[in-house]
Amino acid sequence: MAGQLIQVNTATVTVATPSVTLTGIDSDDVYMVAVNNSTSSVDVCNYNIRFTTSGTPDTTSNYDFARFGLDASATFEKTGIQNSAQPTLGNGGTGTSEQMNWIIYLFNFNNASEYSFMTFESTGLNNAPNLKAYQGGMVHTVAQACDGIQFFYSSGNINSGTFTLYKVV
Numbered sequence: 001m002a003g004q005l006i007q008v009n010t011a012t013v014t015v016a017t018p019s020v021t022l023t024g025i026d027s028d029d030v031y032m033v034a035v036n037n038s039t040s041s042v043d044v045c046n047y048n049i050r051f052t053t054s055g056t057p058d059t060t061s062n063y064d065f066a067r068f069g070l071d072a073s074a075t076f077e078k079t080g081i082q083n084s085a086q087p088t089l090g091n092g093g094t095g096t097s098e099q100m101n102w103i104i105y106l107f108n109f110n111n112a113s114e115y116s117f118m119t120f121e122s123t124g125l126n127n128a129p130n131l132k133a134y135q136g137g138m139v140h141t142v143a144q145a146c147d148g149i150q151f152f153y154s155s156g157n158i159n160s161g162t163f164t165l166y167k168v169v
Contacts (some may be wrong), residue, residue, distance in 0.1 A: 005032065005166040009148070016041050016157035022165040023055050023148030025109045030168040033149065035102040035161060042156030046088040047100060051109070051116055051140050052148040058140065063087040067136025071126065079136075086154065090122055090134045099161075100124035104149075105168075112145040 008024040008031070025031055038047070050057040065087040066080035081087070090100055102122040108114040117139040126132045140146065151163060 004169050006169060008165045008167050010162065010164040012162045013038075013158050013160050016159050018157055019057075019150050019152035020158055020161070020163045021052060021055065021057070021148060021150040022163055023052055024165055025106065025147045025167075027167065028108075028110050031106040031109060032166045032168055033102065033104040033106065034164045034166070035100070035104070035151070037099050037101065038151070038161030038163075039099045039159040040153050040156055041159045042153070045156055046086070046154040047090050048086045048088055048152050048154055049104075049138070050087070050150045050152075051146040052150055053144055053146055055147065057150040058142070058144075058146075059085055060142070061085040062141045063138055064141060065136060065138035067120075067134050070133045072130040072132070087138050088154075089120060089136075090124065090132070097129060098125050106149070109146045113143050115143060116140045116146045118149075 009022045011020050061083045063084045064082045069077040100122055101124055102120055104118055104120040106118050109116045119137045122134045124132050
């Protein structure tokens with residue numbers, strides 16, 4: 001049956017940790033990541049992501065990303081950055097139940113002759129607290145096979161959240 005999700009890897013954070021890495025991408029299928037109720041240990045920080053090769057995050061400045069943010073307070077943002085080493089999915093904090101949720105689709109990760117890229121959608125609460133939503137994409141401008149992704153905040157730790165990697169078949 002087309003469109004099934006097969007769980008590949010999951011991590012549930014209940015004790016503060018600097019990062020979460022999900023690996024297990026080993027085919028040319030599309031993969032999906034679901035992140036639920038992720039929170040930060042410090043206020044006013046960026047939520048970042050990197051792709052992994054052999055389980056190790058690629059820390060080079062080879063990520064291009066763009067995102068559009070919508071805020072319930074009627075403000076919006078457009079962000080686009082080339083050659084970043086810490087591509088940002090959104091913002092985090094500790095003030096008023098701030099938390100984020102994502103659905104991320106991963107493409108070409110197992111293909112060593114193509115760029116790996118992703119699209120994402122998110123919702124969460126910011127420090128107002130207002131509902132905040134992001135939509136965007138990212139490309140890793142290196143032709144190499146990637147086997148996973150790493151999540152981390154620009155400062156502090158990930159306090160909580162459930163991170164799950166699925167294969168879409």
